[in-house]
Amino acid sequence: MKELYQFQNYDDNSGVYGITVMTEYHTNQCGDTKRHISGKRRVYLHLSFNNDWHSEDVRVLDKHFAEFYHELQARQHLEAQAKDYAKFFEVKATPKRGHQVTPKDEVVKQAKEFCR
Secondary structure (H helix, E strand, O other): OHHHHOHHHEEOOOOEEEEEEEEEEEEEEEOOOOOEEEEEEEEEEEEEEOHHHHHHHHHHHHHHHHHHHHHHHOOOOOHHHHHHHHHHEEEEEEOOOEEEEEEOHHHHHHHHHOOO
């Protein structure tokens, strides 16, 4: 999808990158009239990307991650968010080092890539 981010695909009026991709798929189905339909079909996929929306979504996500981190550090975590804590952070408690909260960098990076 790197061709999406080329200057030729940028619309200055809306601030959005956009392309249309044609692809084919195979179908094998029976219609309501008991007709058998099979063969290749075309579908057009319209892709767009707004960098400003993406940046805002990443900022909001970072804010949530910071809240989660501080809640875990202060041991004031909420049970309703336990799934998110486990997905994005590793929490260890040892007698010598105490309570440690470490973000799972790869999972956080992947979540940021798929914002909006």
